[in-house]
Amino acid sequence: MSYTKITETPSNHDNLEQLDTAVLLQKMNEEDKKVADAVALAIPQITELVDALAERFEKGGRLFYIGAGTSGRLGILDASEIPPTYGMPHERVVGLIAGGDIAIRKSVEHAEDDSQQAWSDLMVHEMTDLDVVVGIAASGTTPYVLGGIADAKKNGLLTAGITNNPGSPLAEVVDIPIEMNVGPEFVTGSTRMKSGTSQKLALNMISTALMIRIGRVKGNKMVHMQLSNNKLVDRGVRYVVEGLGISYDEAEQLLQKHGSVKEAIAAGKS
Structure with a gap:
């Protein structure tokens, strides 16, 4: 299926180097205001994912995020905050990034182009059919993510995809596509900006709603948080x-x- 790669379309703003700082920041903020509305349109799909996760978690299932670059780092960030915030074991929500842990801080050349590596990374965790794999890729075309999702489906796992290009290969292949069209980036193609912000919002929603659904919150309080400081x-x-x-x-x-x-x-x- 053909689709428009919105994440690569030209910015709505030009001659950025000629703008003073206050104007630059104002225009960035104007673009950022569009993000929450784009995420809101994906709530039905996020709902479907959270409900499926809650059902599997009650039976011992786990949540895995896979991604490259900014998308991978955001998945790891979300996963790493679950144990201290909700007292869950580290192995219940896991973030994996193309290139391994070193790629959290430093880009690993061509790591995202390996379509076989994600499943190898997942298999270290002895995957079962109760586990859910969520691929995160602003472009929706990252080989590391697409390969991991394809292999997860072959092995009977539920899959979801978070992408900023509706109709992308990732959206087409997953069971639950979460597509958030935030429009062109302020700096053309810089998906660490609006696309990354939308991913962070979606991940917050997924993991927080899941933790509430499985009883890790009482009223509005984090009653299982680790008392680590x-x-x-x-x-x-x-x-x-x-x-x-x-x-x-x-x-x-x-x-x-x-x-x-x-x-x-x-x-x-x-």
């Missing part, structure tokens, strides 16, 4: 104070004893 311990104590109507000192003792907000509140009510 003083700020988070203080936040946890305040959650316990609010949940039980007790003093700060009493709440702190409960939290230290039971190790999580959820367990501390449950103990306090028993």
Whole structure:
């Protein structure tokens, strides 16, 4: 199927080097305002993915993100924040990037062009049919992502794709296409900008809604967060104070004893 590669179309703005800083920033901001609306149009597909993930997670399934460059880094960022925020084991949400961990900080030449590597990277994790693979590629044409998705489907896994080119090869091959047309980038082809922002928003929505659906949030509180620093311990104590109507000192003792907000509140009510 033919499609327009919107991520490569010329910017709506030109002669950028002739603009002063305030005008540059204003025009970037004007473009950024379009992103949330583009993401909103994909909510039905994001809903379908979250519901499918929640069903599989309850049975021990996992979520894997695969991507290259900015897209890969955003997947890793989202995955890395799940354990401290929601107390989930690191292996339940995993981000993989073309070129391996070194590519998180430094570009690895031609890594994204290897269509076989993503499945090799996934197989390290002993994939099962309860797992879900989400490919992230602004262009929708990244070989690393397309190859990984194709192999995941062959092995019976549910697949989804996050892309900024509607009708792209990625959108065509996945089970659940999440297509967000944010329009041309401010700097032509620089998909770390609006495309990357839309991906970050979508990933926030997917993982946060999933964690809520599987019971990692109570009310609006992160009751399973890891108490890994003083700020988070203080936040946890305040959650316990609010949940039980007790003093700060009493709440702190409960939290230290039971190790999580959820367990501390449950103990306090028993």
